[in-house]
Amino acid sequence: MTRLSSYFLPTLKEPPADAEALSHRLLVRAGLVRQLGAGLWTFLPAGWRSHRRVEAIVRSELDAIGAQEMLMPVLQPADPWARTGRLPIQELFKVEDRKGAEHVLAMSHEEAITFHVARELRSYRDLPKILYHFQVKARDEPRPRAGVLRTREFVMKDSYSFDADREGLDRSYELHVGAYDRIFDRCGLEWYRVASDVGMMGGFGAHEYMAPCPAGENEVALSAAGYAANVEVASATPRPVEGLPSAADAPEAVETPGQTAIEEVSRGLDVPAAALLKAFPVIAERRGPVLVVLRGDHRLNEIKLANALGEAARPAQADEVESLFASVPGFIGPVGTPVAVIADRAVEGLRGLVAGANEADRHLRGVEPGRDFEPEWADVRSVEAGDTCPSGAEIHLEPAIEVGNIFKLGMRYSEPLGATYLDESGTERHVWMGSYGIGLARIMAAAVEQGADEQGISWPRALAPFDIEVVALGKPGEESLEVAERLYSELGAAGLEAVLDDRAASAGEKFADAELLGCPLRLTVGRKGIEAGEVEAQVRRGRERRALSLETAAEEAVGLWRELP
RNA sequence: CGGGGCGUGGCGCAGUCUGGUAGCGCACUCGGCUGGGGGCCGAGCGGUCGCUGGUUCAAAUCCAGUCGCCCCGACCA
CATH class of the missing domain: 3.40.50.800 (Anticodon-binding domain)
Structure with a gap:
């Protein structure tokens, strides 16, 4: 019999002074967790009961798609990480043993699982496989925060799929989509599966499971018509421009002394900010200088830009604006520029625009993309509240916490670690992999954030420490x-x-x-x-x-x- | 990594500017009352003032260094 008279449940009338996020305050106050150090958390008995309930739900749904549970070490030799090129990652904890041999504290387990699979799986008859474990992950976070939402050590369920070909990977991925949908439903969360950026790792597709809550670190774009995407990759129809100046036969220079900001030019020329062309000079890693042009009231999305360019880009320095772009900071524009121009699709078809003249204190008006400059079109702006989704519904933005992700890795790890099999014809081929993560404590925190009221936590039935x-x-x-x-x-x-x-x-x-x-x-x-x-x-x-x-x-x-x- | 803030009983804080007996509320212990929304009375326990060094007759307080924690940003394979 669990009696509070003897149970270790240290509740607090007041939250610790440094706790800001609601889940942080309440999990501590309710006696479920305690902090040991920055980003290092202990789960007390009742908190651990909740954690284990999440774990049980995750386990049952993974078992149901044929995944097999196992366990891999946190402490690992550094060599496989060197081979996959992940050793230099800043967040990776490195440790030495007494002999001076290099080891790491694993932040995820692709290296370990692929190491084993490379040795044990030989034939197409051994595939497909889905393997998973619940294990502590260690990450030397630059900034732990918000209680258990972003920590340096946390328990993650990660599963890995191994398939003979791309179609097999697609099937394993879809199995996970189904399992994850059921997991987050059973956990009683409000959640969205959103398309996400595949990041620097490349890959063939990725989704994130997002739980909206005020302490969330990400932002998702949602619409009543069911549109859901991470703002990192979201795409939408912009609000139309109101009060666009009338078109002109040709660009005409106007004096705009000292007016370098969108706001100043907009006021000086009495045109809406949306009638301006905002120009971002960037230096792409391989392509070199590129001028990115957006509607004046829009913001550049660096991730979408990197995806459009196919490589990373950095903002140009002031001296580079002059040397490489033949222009003046604050007055840069696409008309007559010597460099390639990428224009956001939101300015396609607009006329009578205002752009920098590439000379100090001057802008051009009556500018028309396609006539006055020939850009490469791409969607590189950040969506904003009030845009409309493809179904025509209005988009709003909400902070959300990433509670899970699924990722088509392809051969990112099977190549460097030599995970191959022989197909029906006896040909050696690389295994196609996927990786799939779920943060258990984040599910708890999201449930707390979503359900709490003035009095405290209100658990969904499935996650409460006690029924x-x-x-x-x-x-x-x-x-x-x-x-x-x-x-x-x-x-x-x-x-x-x-x-x-x-x-x-x-x-x-x-x-x-x-x-x-x-x-x-x-x-x-x-x-x-x-x-x-x-x-x-x-x-x-x-x-x-x-x-x-x-x-x-x-x-x-x-x-x-x-x-x- | 850049910016800001905070380290004083278990928790929340005052005291630091202007150096001079370490204080308050809650919690805790004991006794009594109360017993359906954090109740009341009384008596107690508990603090290297983060750490190191310096200045001074005297340092929680001033100076230097250092460690830790939080927030904003950057970052987040």
């Missing part, structure tokens, strides 16, 4: 404790995990702590209730109360519990 909290009121020795214990046992017999508040504390303290801990259902047993033949039930979410009959309280409570979210 039901039974509160026994009255002085020690009174009948209510006996009744509460009986109720606890009946709930256990019915398959629910309860916790009993048998502490010698006042009713107010017990209620406050129960609402802080956030179990979905609270049953209160007190003298008055017993005399009236009743037990009070309070649903945590909404805090609605109702009376249950003393005799059938357990049975009624189980029924009530099953209806909860």
Whole structure:
């Protein structure tokens, strides 16, 4: 019997002063987690129960798609990391053993799993395989933050798929899509699967699972029509420009002394910011100088630009603007520029625009893309609230936390680590891989953020540390404790995990702590209730109360519990 | 890595500017009352003032260094 009188659940009236994020404050206050160092967190008994519930859900859905659980070490020899080129990663913890041999603390397990697969899987008959484990990941984060949301050590479920060809990888990926959708549904989260950037690793496709919450580090673009994308890659139709100046036969120079900012030129010439052409001089790694042109009220999205260029680019320095772009910082524009121009699609078809004249204190008006300069068109701007999605619905932006990701790796690891197999014709081929991660603590934190109210946490039924909290009121020795214990046992017999508040504390303290801990259902047993033949039930979410009959309280409570979210 | 802030009983804070007996609330212990929304009375326990060095008759307070933690940004394979 789990009794609060002896359970290690140190609740706090006030959150630690340095806690800002809601989940951080509440997980600490409710006695679920404690900090050991920057980005290093201990899960106390009740917090670990929640964590394990998440784990159990993840495990059951992965097992259901035929994935096989295993376990790989955190401490690993550095050599495979050197071979895949990941050794220089800043976030990778490096350690030496007593002999001076280089090791790492794994931040993920592609190297380890591929190492094994390369040795053990030889034939197309051995494929496909999906392998996974729950393991601590170590990352030397430049900036841990927000409690358990971004830490230097955390438990992740990561699975890896191994297939003979691209079609096989697609199938393994789709299996994970299904499993992940079910996992986040079962966890009771509001979530979105969004297309994501494949990043510097390349790869063949990736999605992120995002849970909207105020402490989220990412931003997702959502629409009522079901559009969902990470702003890193989101694409949308811009709001039309209002008050565009009339078109001209040819660009005409105007004096704009000292007006280097969009806002200043807009005011000086009395045209909307959207009628300006914003020009970003960048230096691409291989292509060299490129002038990127956007609508004046839009922002450049560096990730989309890198994807459009097919390589990374950096902003040009002031001296480079003069030497390479033959222009003047603040007055740079696409008309007459000696370098290649990439223009955002939002300016396609617009006329009567204003652009920098590539001379100090002058702009051009009446500019028309396609006539006055010939750009390469690309979608390189950041979407913003008020844009419309492909189905025509308005887009809004929300902060969200990434709770999972799925990634088509291809042969990124099987090549350097020599993971090959012989196909039906006896030809040696590389294995096609995918990797799929889920952060367990982040699911907890997201659930807390999404469900909390003024009183504290309100867990989704599937993740609560306990299904039901039974509160026994009255002085020690009174009948209510006996009744509460009986109720606890009946709930256990019915398959629910309860916790009993048998502490010698006042009713107010017990209620406050129960609402802080956030179990979905609270049953209160007190003298008055017993005399009236009743037990009070309070649903945590909404805090609605109702009376249950003393005799059938357990049975009624189980029924009530099953209806909860 | 750039910017900002904070380290004083378990938690939240005051005291630092202007050097002179370390304080408050909560928590905790004991006794009593109360017993359906953090209740009341009384008596207690508990602090190397992050650390090191310096200045001074005297340092939580001034100076130098250092460590730790938080927030914003950058970064986030």
